[in-house]
Amino acid sequence: MNLRNPRFWIMVASTAIVLLVGVVDMTRTSPGPLSLVHQREPRIDGGRSCSECHGGWTSTMTESCLDCHRDIAAQTESGHGLHGILDRTEVARCATCHSDHHGEGFALVGLQSFMRAGIRTPDAFDHSLVGYVMAGRHLELGCTECHEQADAIVLPEGHKRYLGLKRDCSSCHTDPHEGGMDRSCTECHDQTGFDAVSFVPHDAHLFLGDGHEELGCRTCHAVTDAHALERNGRPRLPPRTCQDCHASPHDDEFTRGTARLAAMSVSESCITCHEKEHRSFREKGIVVTREQHAASGFPLDAPHQEVKCSTCHLPADPLFEARYPGRSPSSCSVCHTDPHGEQFESGAFAGKECTSCHQSERFVPHAFTTEKHTLASFRLTGSHVRTECNRCHEVVQPSSPRMFHGTPGTCESCHRDAHRGFFAPYQATLASVEGGFCAHCHSTSRFSELSPGFDHEESTGFALRGAHLENTCESCHARSAEPDETGRSFGAVRDRYGVIEGCSTCHEDPHLGRFDRTEVAATVEGQSGCARCHTETSFREIRGPFDHDKWTGFALRHAHATLDCAACHAPTPESSTGRSHAPARGAHCSDCHQDPHRKQFEREGVTDCQRCHKGEESFKELVFNHDLHARFPLEDHHREAACSACHRLETSGEASFVRYVPTPTECADCHGSQREPLRRRRRLP
Secondary structure, eight states, X not given: OOTTOHHHHHHHHHHHHHHHXXXXXXXXXXXXXXXXXXXXXXXXXXXXXXXXXXXXXXXXXXXXXXXXXXXXXXXXXXXXXXXXXXXHHHHHOHHHHSOOOSOTTOOSSSHHHHHHTTOSOXXXXXXXXXXXXXXXXGGXXXXXXXXXXXXXXXXXXXXXXXXXOOOSGGGTSOOTTTTOOOSOGGGTEETTEEEEEOOOOGGGTOOOSTTSTTSOHHHHSOTTSTTOGGGTTOSOOOOOOHHHHSOOOSOHHHHHHHHHHTTOXXXXXXXXXXXXXXXXXXXXXXXXXXXXXXXXXXXOOTTSTTOOHHHHSOTTOOSHHHHOOOOOTTOHHHHSOOTTTTGGGSSTTTTOOGGGTSOSSOSSSOOOOHHHHTTSSSOOOGGGGGSOHHHHSOOSSTTSOOOOTTOOOSHHHHSOOTTTTTTXXXXXXXXXXXXXXXGGTBOSSOTTOBOTTOOHHHHHSXXXXXXXXXXXXXXXXXXXXXXXXXXXXXXXXXXHHOSOOSGGGTSOOTTTTGGGOTTXXXXXXXXXXXXXXXXXXXXXXXXXXXXXXXXXXXXXXXXGGGSOHHHHSOBOOOOTTSOOBOOOSOSSHHHHSOOTTTTTTEETTEEOGGGTEETTTEEEEEOOOHHHHSSSOOOTHHHHSOHHHHSOEEEETTEEEEOOSSOOOSHHHHSOTTSOOHHHHSOOO
């Protein structure tokens, strides 16, 4: 660093000067002294509280100004007064027109303020901008004659420069009438001077010609009337209109509509059709335009655009109410006869006009929609939506109207019963539903669509359980190639099986009627037919233990009780009936057991083994009584003889058997005269 270098010392001096200026500037509180008006405000504290005018962290300078100058804020918000009509952006910049910090003697409202507002000088200010039109003598006055502080440099405390004046004449002028006139001064005087008095002619309120020229003043301004002459207009009443004296026969809709077309008030609108000079409201020259007719609520649209007035408004009717009844475009029945024979005088459409079902321009085609049909007692859904109206609504007799009200609304009233009365017994047990009995099961789209809640047992008396539930409907209801006359292709059970009389109606009886004998119980635990033994899941599934004696008459005892069923009922290939075991060969011993006696005891083709043998326990245990069961009682020595002495073993072919029948019974047959048995001499067969 070279201390002798002049540039170094110039840099040091410059830095010091900048720092000095900054320090001095930081000690200042404002750019200049405030005007005396602002210095008087304690809140500003002699100019040391800058934020009171310039705003702080949370407010702007405009908000601070309007916080003190409330009357200016009111003008801005309401849009009245000078500040109310100026551009809001300009008004928000208060300091542009009213700057401060120019000293105590500076006027905050001066020539610059007016010029910034677009006014050349205060004398050139147009008072109509603030709603007061100045004319006549007022134009000769100086500003200070009304605004005493207009030229004040420093506004005295508590005074206004321009604001605060009233527009009433009495605020500046004394009332020579001492309150005797309630009318305003301007009704008789203008701004040229009080000496020039002018009265508004009566014709300005009501032309007194033709119908009114013969009326006396007291007719309208009676002593007891609110408009009495003696009242001098106290209280102030608006001018009377036609309706104040004449009752209007028109409804409110028409009077409001015509007034709106003429841009008039309702009370003034009579003159749009009736001239004030007319002596009668019923003048021949009165013309009602299409627009005015529409204001009555009845536009002259198609098909009424060509109808003459006299067709609807008969001139012969003396009374206005009869001639102009106030019809609406939908009041068809007033002029048109009812082609439906009063069918719609009751029900959902009672009291409604033709336009509820027809177009306003024409009766044909109708405008009756599916949604409107919902209001009737029969909703249109499914296939009914596409059905021609005339299919259901017919002309019963040529002279009668087409039938609408009272048309049957149930399926069975229009459709033939495809079930041929089968479900009639169940109809009384079901709750009534929309559409009738058929709607319990069918939809309106097609009869083949069944409701999800169809209960086969409830509707047919036949519950679908077990194997029946797994089968398709066609298993019992065979479909035909062509539908019948009712449109049904889903076959009836009776057509396939006849009258339903239990399982055997559809299923072939594999037992060949053996269990239908009279000695067998017809019902078991409330079940009949096959259900006495079988379930609906499978015929192989037996309901409970099977009582062989009860059902077949053949008790399984002793040796039979231990046998397997297949020992008597041989397994076979499953037949068409579903049977896989053959019937037993019979109930007699000989049906299953070989006859060791070679049919010696057969009677009429049957051998009764139990006559000699002790039932099913064992064939070796005999119950044979020679004295009772044979023709040869055993007496004396015969009782001691062995059975084989008389009943000997014989051989026939490869088989051997004991001969019991026939056996000789005569002595000579066994004991010959030569002591030689007869058997040797006589061969038995």
